[in-house]
Amino acid sequence: MVASIIWKLMYNPDSGLVNGLLIAVSLPAQTFLTSTSQAMASVMGMVVWKGVGYWMVILLAGLKDIPEGIQEAAIVDGAGPSRRFFSITFPLLSPTLLFVVVADTVINFLLFVPVYVMTQGGPSESTTLLMFEVYRNAFVYTRFGYAAAISTTLLLVIAVAVTVQMRFLRVEFEY
Amino acid sequence: MRVPAGPPRPAATRLLRGGVFYAALVGIALLSAIPLIWAITSSLRPDDEIFRYTTRLSWKTLLPIGGTFQNFREILFEDRFARFFGNSVFVAGSTILLGLFVNSLAAFGFARFVFRGRSCCLRWSW
Numbered sequence: 001m002v003a004s005i006i007w008k009l010m011y012n013p014d015s016g017l018v019n020g021l022l023i024a025v026s027l028p029a030q031t032f033l034t035s036t037s038q039a040m041a042s043v044m045g046m047v048v049w050k051g052v053g054y055w056m057v058i059l060l061a062g063l064k065d066i067p068e069g070i071q072e073a074a075i076v077d078g079a080g081p082s083r084r085f086f087s088i089t090f091p092l093l094s095p096t097l098l099f100v101v102v103a104d105t106v107i108n109f110l111l112f113v114p115v116y117v118m119t120q121g122g123p124s125e126s127t128t129l130l131m132f133e134v135y136r137n138a139f140v141y142t143r144f145g146y147a148a149a150i151s152t153t154l155l156l157v158i159a160v161a162v163t164v165q166m167r168f169l170r171v172e173f174e175y
Numbered sequence: 176m177r178v179p180a181g182p183p184r185p186a187a188t189r190l191l192r193g194g195v196f197y198a199a200l201v202g203i204a205l206l207s208a209i210p211l212i213w214a215i216t217s218s219l220r221p222d223d224e225i226f227r228y229t230t231r232l233s234w235k236t237l238l239p240i241g242g243t244f245q246n247f248r249e250i251l252f253e254d255r256f257a258r259f260f261g262n263s264v265f266v267a268g269s270t271i272l273l274g275l276f277v278n279s280l281a282a283f284g285f286a287r288f289v290f291r292g293r294s295c296c297l298r299w300s301w
Contacts, residue, residue: 006214015226017213017236024232049207 004117007046008033011118033119036126043114043127055100062096063089091171098169102162109158130154212237218246 010017011032019029032042066089074084112131115121121128121136130150138147217225219239228236250256285293 002214003210006210009225010210010213010229012226015229017209017229020228020230020232020236021209023230049210052207 001113001117003046003050004114007042007049007114008118011042011046033127034123036123039119039123039127043118046118047108047111047114051104055104058100059093059096062093065096066092094169094171098166098171101169102165105161105165106158109154109161209237216242219243221245
């Protein structure tokens with residue numbers, strides 16, 4: 001919520017800080033939330049920025065959880081940095097990665113606040129996400145059935161997406 | 176943890192590469208912090224000053240030079256901030272307490288009892 005407000009002000013094409021920074025390094029000013037071609041990318045930029053802290057902490061915990069002894073053993077065996085990454089770090093981090101992928105998928109399918117605060121779905125529906133459409137139909141147009149139908153469909157889509165992710169990304173080993 | 180030395184490089188090259196690498200990291204970190212710094216700075220400025228340095232950047236952009244505590248004075252002493260703050264504290268506190276109670280009961284059930292339908296709620300895939 002707060003992040004959306006800050007970024008909306010920063011994205012302002014005339015007075016925003018982002019354009020100020022772009023001009024300072026002599027890049028052309030952009031239109032951001034006011035153009036159909038850039039609005040969605042701008043919303044996504046803010047969402048990614050906001051998510052960094054949360055997902056980073058979880059991935060950091062996953063990395064710290066990998067016993068250093070395994071890495072040291074691999075070094076003794078002569079494994080280089082890339083071999084150590086693909087044979088140790090990545091597979092041992094995959095449960096954490098699975099959680100991050102699944103949770104981030106669900107959260108972003110349900111994205112609503114940034115759209116509501118920054119763009120109201122516009123310009124010309126270029127940033128209308130499903131949850132915003134649900135809100136608008138239910139509480140602006142009072143078409144509750146339509147809104148409920150979207151919600152239910154979205155629930156099914158998320159269930160399918162998460163199931164597929166768990167099917168293909170799940171690993172079963174202990175160490 | 177020490178990584179075994181690869182082919183030895185001249186000390187100057189290594190220093191330069193390390194310096195460039197860390198400069199890039201620090202740059203990205205600062206860039207990510209700008210929205211936060213700018214929001215804090217703006218809280219220390221009168222409303223008509225907030226956008227004064229945003230398009231023409233100056234060293235004052237992220238520093239509240241000639242700022243004011245008026246905004247904080249307002250929320251702390253003049254406005255209904257105390258009421259809203261109380262609401263937030265009440266919501267946060269009771270959510271934590273109720274959530275801990277309900278969720279630990281549920282977790283205990285799943286951890287200690289075997290019942291039909293247990294696995295479908297716990298398994299990571301089906």
